[in-house]
Amino acid sequence: MNSYMKRFVLFAAVALAFVSCAKQAEPTLSGLDPNAFKDRYQGKRVALYTLKNEQGMEVCITNFGGRIVSMMVPDIKGNFLDVVLGFDNIKDYYPENNASDFGAAIGRYANRINQGRFTLDGEEYQLPRNNFGHCLHGGPDGWQYKVYKVVKHNDTMLKLLMDSPDGDSGFPGRVKAYVTYTLTPDNQLQISYEATTNKPTVINMTNHSYFNLAGDPEYHRVSEDFIRMNALAFTPVDATYMPTGEIRNVSRTPMDFTSGEYVGVNINNFADEQIKNGNGFDHNWILNNHRDITEPAVMLYTAQSCILLTVYTDEPGIQIYTGNFLDGSVQGKKGIYYKKHAGICLETQKYPDSPNHPEWPSPVLRPGETYRSNTVYAFSTLDINGEKEAEK
Secondary structure, eight states, rough: OOOOHHHHHHHHHHHHHHHHHHHHHHOTOOOGGGGGGGGTTEEEOOOOEEEEEETTTTEEEBTTTTTTEEEEEEEETEEOOOOOOOOOGGGEEEEEEOOTTOOOOSBBBOOOGGGGEEEEETTEOOOOOTTTTTTEEESSSGGGSOOOOEEEEEEEEEEEEEETTTGGGOSSOOOEEEEEEEEEESEEEEEEEEEESOEEEEOOOOOOOETTTTTTTTTTGGSSSSEEEOOOEEEOOOOOOBBBBBEEEEEESSOOSSEEEEESSSOOOTTSSSHHHTTTTEEEEEEESOEEEEEOOOEEEEEETTTEEEEEEEESEEEEETTTTSSEEEEEEGOOOOOOOOTTEEEEOTHHHTOOOSSOOOOEEEOOOOOEEEEEEEEEEHHHHHHHHOOO
16 A cells, blocks of 8 residues: 555544544533534534533533523432523524524623613714614624634633624724633532723623523423512613613512512512513612622522522622513423523623613723623522421
8 A cells, every 4th residue: 555545544534533523422411412513603613612510510601602501400309400591502593593692691782772872982882773772782793693712611611702893783992802601619600701992892791591490491480489689779661671760779669589589479560660661570680799799699599499599790780581572482402492481581780771871880991991790600409398397
């Protein structure tokens, strides 16, 4: 066999081994096939990345939109449940197939900007309007529909980069934004955001996971969950979900979760103007933790699994959205159609429309500054029923 033939045979063997390995990719604990996430979107490579700690907790993330695809958390019996909504293949995340925000790292500006307009340093900017005449989550070409670059990945950490050009969806300044997911040994998913700019701009990033702590989005509704919030006030909205500019005390309103309450107690109380305007809960609460990430902001509990999710953040607000527009038309993982209230979003962030409210915590980022935002989703179990039995 001449040298040319030897090289050909060697190349063929390597290629065959590569294909064989690709076909034999092991499914994740959540049952995802990594091969179903290998693709190119607008010429950029997308894939599935898995984090896992020593306790067996697993988080799967795709760099398309920086989306958390699955999150396997142990329940009170030690069974692992997937506690977030999403799809089991990458193509279903593409906006031409499903314009969803499931699990996404939202940018440049999470939530709404009134009429898509804001003024910065005397210059007015017009953004795309994609929600009741407003700009929502950066518009129809927000970062949730773009490919993040993978900077670093190991067993417990994934760091992503979004290099956003000046004028991206109408926003000023070239922004380099990093999102880092870190899975700790004690079942915490830490998400940190950093960004710099070469021109004054606004930025507000968050994660848009829909949580179902029962791991049962087919039958379990988040209205059955118990929530406690460290928040004494909220920002009321009008019929287009836009903040009115008022800051209102939660006392004696359906927005009062300071002592804890079931999500569903007032979720359909449409006699209340704010519940009617939000079609349920779709509001920003002003956190009372003084932006101290060591102090709990929100606690969410599901008796079905006894899983407790505690949210920590150094952001001033949190948007609670109870999946009010899920209508059973979207088919997610395991062939389940997601119905109304199948998931709840806990989006830590600046207040909606903050660029138009200089009296609120500022979302402005200037050259030489670094935007930083940190959120922790901490999972544990709590057997409330067992404690009640012990008390008898």
